[in-house]
Amino acid sequence: MPRNFPIKASMFSWMRQILRTFILLWWLGAASHACADEPPPLIKVMPLGDSLTAGYPLQPERSYRLKLLTDLLAAGKKIDYVGAGHDPSDPPNYLAHQGMVGATVDKITGDAAWNTYNPAIILLMAGTNDFRLTDVGSGLGALGLVSLASALDTLIKKINKDYQDRGEKVEIFVSSIPPIGYPREGTGTTATHTLLNYLKSEGLSFAIVGGQSGAVDQAKFTSAVIAFIARRKLSPNPGSIFKAADADGDAVLTAAEYEVALRLLGEFILNKYINDYNNNIRTLAMQHNNTHFVDAGAQLTLADFTDGTHPATQQGYDKLAPAWFASLQAFFASNTHYWINGNGFWEEGNNWSETPDGPGGTVQPTGGSVYLLQHDDIDRTVIRDSEAAPAQLLDLRIDATGTGTMTLRVQADLEAMLTVVGMAGKGQLDQTDGTMITPTLLLGAEAGSSGTYVLDGADTTLRSEVEDIGFNGSGNFTQENGSNDVLRRLTLGYSAGGFGSYTLNQGILSSNEEWVGMDGTGVFIQNGGTHRIEAKAPSTSGFEGTLSIGAHSGYTLARGALSANFIYNNGTFDYTGGTLQAQFVNNGVLRLRGIRQIKGDLFLPLNGQIQLPDAFASGPPTRLEVEAGAELEGELYVTLAPGVTLRPGDSTEIIRAGGGISPVPGVLRLPPLPGKLILRGELVEQNHALRITVGEVNCGDVAQVRLRLGQRGPRVNGDANNDGVVDVRDLAMIARKLPAGAACSF
Incomplete structure (x- = not known):
C-alpha cells in the first residue's frame, strides 16, 4: 500500500521506522533474516550522475566506484552496483553505474533510471553540467539561478515519489560537486x-x-x-x-x-556560485530524512584537472571514495535515535527511542542519525561523558522548537558526519572535554533558527572541515579554551539572512580559509588566544590562508595573536591590542588605538580608510608601524587626543613602514586647529615615515585649496567644511586663517 514519504524529522512514523530497521537488518545479512543455506542478499547501489560518476575520460572508466567497493568489502559490507553504464573491461558489471556524460540534472530526472534498476541506495552527484553549459554573456544572474539547486530539488522529490508510489524505500546520498576551472589550453566550456x-x-x-x-x-x-x-x-x-x-x-x-x-x-x-550550490545541496539533504549530504566534491581541487572539470588520473577520482565510504559506514552502523526524556546521560538506553516521542529502552546510539529534539517547555540537557560508548554518527541534530531549551554537553569523544545545532528552532552544544570530529558543523541552519557552541577545557579539541556559524539563521561560537581545527572553511554569516559571531577568549583557532560575513553578517571578537589562518589545503576559491571580512561585518583584535597569509577587509577592523601578522588589504575601515604593528605589507586602496585617533596624546599616541611596505591610496583620518594643546613646530609620526611608504596618501584628513594654526602631513626619512606637523597657515595652503576648487566626493583634500565639494567657502575658511597683512599672489 502506498505510504506518505517522510519530509521532516518530526514527521517520521513508527511504521516507517520499523520498515527501515527491517531493511537495514536485511541488507546487513543478519542471521535471523537469512536462510542457512543461502548467502545474504547484496545491497543494490546506483551511482547516479554525469561524467564524474562515469569516470570520463579515463579508460577503464571507474571513477570512485572501485575504491569504494574495495573499502566497503574490507569493512564487511557487500554491495551490488546497478545501472546501464559499464566498461567493456568489466564483463560481470561489478562497477556498473548510471553516470551519463554531459547530462544535466534535468536529463537525469527525465531518464529516471532508478525505476528500471530499483536500487536500495542511490549515490547522487549532479549539477556540474548545469554550470558548464550556462551562458554568462548577459550577466552573473544565470549562475545564480543554477546555484539555487532547484533542479536537484525536483530530482530528489521525483525519486522519493516514484518509490512512494511503489510502497518502497530508498536512501539517497547526495554529494557536493567539485570546482570548475579553465583548461590548460583554450577557454573551455x-x-x-x-x-x-x-x-x-x-x-x-x-x-x-x-x-x-x-x-x-x-x-x-x-x-x-x-x-x-x-x-x-x-x-x-x-x-x-x-x-x-x-x-x-x-x-x-x-x-x-x-x-x-x-x-x-x-x-x-x-x-563562488558552485559553493552556493553545494550549500544548498546540504540544505536540501536536511529536508528529507532519507537523504544524506556527502561532501565528496570538495575533496578535488583544480590541480586535479587538466580540462578544468575531470580528474586527469585515477588517483584523482579515488579522492572521492573516502567521503562516500564514511557516510555509508555511519549509515550502516545503526538506526535513528530520538531523545525522549528530560535531563539525562547519553549511555542510558531508557532515554532513547527509535521513533519521535516513542517508548524508551533502546540501546545508546553509536552510529546512524541522532535527534535531540524539544517541542515543549522543558529545559533538557543531554550529557555525554566517559561512560558513553564510542560513536560515529551519520548526523547529529540539536533543536528546540518549544519554549524550553535543548543542550548537548560533550565530555567525551564523539564523531558525526554532520552536526546541526539549531535546525528550525534553537540548540546548544557545550564541549568541555574530549575530541569532537565533525566534517560539517552548522549553527543556525534555517531562517529564524539559532545555534550556540561553547568550546572550553585546555585539552578539548574540535576538528571539522567546514564550520558555518549562522548559515541561514543565527549562530554564536564562544571559545573559552581548547583547540578548534578547521581543515577547509570557517564562515560567519553565510547567506543573506545569516548572522554569525565568534568570540575567541583563549585557546587556538586554526583554519584554512575564513569569511567574516560572506553574504550575511559576521562579527569576530578576539580577546585572547591564538588565531591562525594558514594554507592547509587548496580551496575552490583560491583563498587558502586568507581572512575575508565582508562589507557589513567586523573584526575586533583586542588581545592575543592573529596571523594569516592575507587579510582582506571590506568591513570594519578594530585593532586595539594583540599582534597582527599578514599581508593586509584594507578596502574598508581600519580603526587603530595605541601603537599597533602589522608584520607584513599594508595596501590601502582608494575606497579604504585608516582611522588614527589620539594624535599628540601625552601617553602613547596612535601610530601604525608596518614591518614591510605601505601603499596608501585611500584616506587617512586623524583626530586629536582630547584636551591637547598644540604649538607651531609640534609633530608626531602616524605611520612608519620598514619597506617605505608609496605614494603620498590620496586623502590625508587632518583636524582643523584654532587660530592661525594648521596641520600638515609630509613623508620623511626617505619615505619611511609619515609625520604631521603643526604650522601657521600660509599662502601655499590657500593655493592648495584653490587648485582643488570644484572637486567633489566624500573624501577630497581641501574640503575644509566636509560638505562633499571644494568651493569658495572652503577657500574662505583657509584664507581667514592667514596672518594679518598677508598678501598672496595667485
Whole structure:
C-alpha cells in the first residue's frame, strides 16, 4: 500500500521506522533474516550522475566506484552496483553505474533510471553540467539561478515519489560537486569562455585597465576589480590574484599575465556560485530524512584537472571514495535515535527511542542519525561523558522548537558526519572535554533558527572541515579554551539572512580559509588566544590562508595573536591590542588605538580608510608601524587626543613602514586647529615615515585649496567644511586663517 514519504524529522512514523530497521537488518545479512543455506542478499547501489560518476575520460572508466567497493568489502559490507553504464573491461558489471556524460540534472530526472534498476541506495552527484553549459554573456544572474539547486530539488522529490508510489524505500546520498576551472589550453566550456568575455565587457579588458602603458600594476588591477565587484556580492582578493598571475615577479602584468589574472578571477566567481550550490545541496539533504549530504566534491581541487572539470588520473577520482565510504559506514552502523526524556546521560538506553516521542529502552546510539529534539517547555540537557560508548554518527541534530531549551554537553569523544545545532528552532552544544570530529558543523541552519557552541577545557579539541556559524539563521561560537581545527572553511554569516559571531577568549583557532560575513553578517571578537589562518589545503576559491571580512561585518583584535597569509577587509577592523601578522588589504575601515604593528605589507586602496585617533596624546599616541611596505591610496583620518594643546613646530609620526611608504596618501584628513594654526602631513626619512606637523597657515595652503576648487566626493583634500565639494567657502575658511597683512599672489 502506498505510504506518505517522510519530509521532516518530526514527521517520521513508527511504521516507517520499523520498515527501515527491517531493511537495514536485511541488507546487513543478519542471521535471523537469512536462510542457512543461502548467502545474504547484496545491497543494490546506483551511482547516479554525469561524467564524474562515469569516470570520463579515463579508460577503464571507474571513477570512485572501485575504491569504494574495495573499502566497503574490507569493512564487511557487500554491495551490488546497478545501472546501464559499464566498461567493456568489466564483463560481470561489478562497477556498473548510471553516470551519463554531459547530462544535466534535468536529463537525469527525465531518464529516471532508478525505476528500471530499483536500487536500495542511490549515490547522487549532479549539477556540474548545469554550470558548464550556462551562458554568462548577459550577466552573473544565470549562475545564480543554477546555484539555487532547484533542479536537484525536483530530482530528489521525483525519486522519493516514484518509490512512494511503489510502497518502497530508498536512501539517497547526495554529494557536493567539485570546482570548475579553465583548461590548460583554450577557454573551455560555455560558462568559462562566456564569463571571460563578460568580464572584459564590464571594464576589465587589458586595453581599458592598462591604458596606453601596455602593463597593469597592482593598484590599477585592484581598483578595476573593486569597481567591478562593488555592485555584486563578491569578495575576491585582488592582491593574491595579481601575485599569482605575475609570473616574472616584476610587479606589473603583461597582456598574457593579465589574461591569467582574469581567468583566476573568473574561476573565483564561478566557484563562488558552485559553493552556493553545494550549500544548498546540504540544505536540501536536511529536508528529507532519507537523504544524506556527502561532501565528496570538495575533496578535488583544480590541480586535479587538466580540462578544468575531470580528474586527469585515477588517483584523482579515488579522492572521492573516502567521503562516500564514511557516510555509508555511519549509515550502516545503526538506526535513528530520538531523545525522549528530560535531563539525562547519553549511555542510558531508557532515554532513547527509535521513533519521535516513542517508548524508551533502546540501546545508546553509536552510529546512524541522532535527534535531540524539544517541542515543549522543558529545559533538557543531554550529557555525554566517559561512560558513553564510542560513536560515529551519520548526523547529529540539536533543536528546540518549544519554549524550553535543548543542550548537548560533550565530555567525551564523539564523531558525526554532520552536526546541526539549531535546525528550525534553537540548540546548544557545550564541549568541555574530549575530541569532537565533525566534517560539517552548522549553527543556525534555517531562517529564524539559532545555534550556540561553547568550546572550553585546555585539552578539548574540535576538528571539522567546514564550520558555518549562522548559515541561514543565527549562530554564536564562544571559545573559552581548547583547540578548534578547521581543515577547509570557517564562515560567519553565510547567506543573506545569516548572522554569525565568534568570540575567541583563549585557546587556538586554526583554519584554512575564513569569511567574516560572506553574504550575511559576521562579527569576530578576539580577546585572547591564538588565531591562525594558514594554507592547509587548496580551496575552490583560491583563498587558502586568507581572512575575508565582508562589507557589513567586523573584526575586533583586542588581545592575543592573529596571523594569516592575507587579510582582506571590506568591513570594519578594530585593532586595539594583540599582534597582527599578514599581508593586509584594507578596502574598508581600519580603526587603530595605541601603537599597533602589522608584520607584513599594508595596501590601502582608494575606497579604504585608516582611522588614527589620539594624535599628540601625552601617553602613547596612535601610530601604525608596518614591518614591510605601505601603499596608501585611500584616506587617512586623524583626530586629536582630547584636551591637547598644540604649538607651531609640534609633530608626531602616524605611520612608519620598514619597506617605505608609496605614494603620498590620496586623502590625508587632518583636524582643523584654532587660530592661525594648521596641520600638515609630509613623508620623511626617505619615505619611511609619515609625520604631521603643526604650522601657521600660509599662502601655499590657500593655493592648495584653490587648485582643488570644484572637486567633489566624500573624501577630497581641501574640503575644509566636509560638505562633499571644494568651493569658495572652503577657500574662505583657509584664507581667514592667514596672518594679518598677508598678501598672496595667485
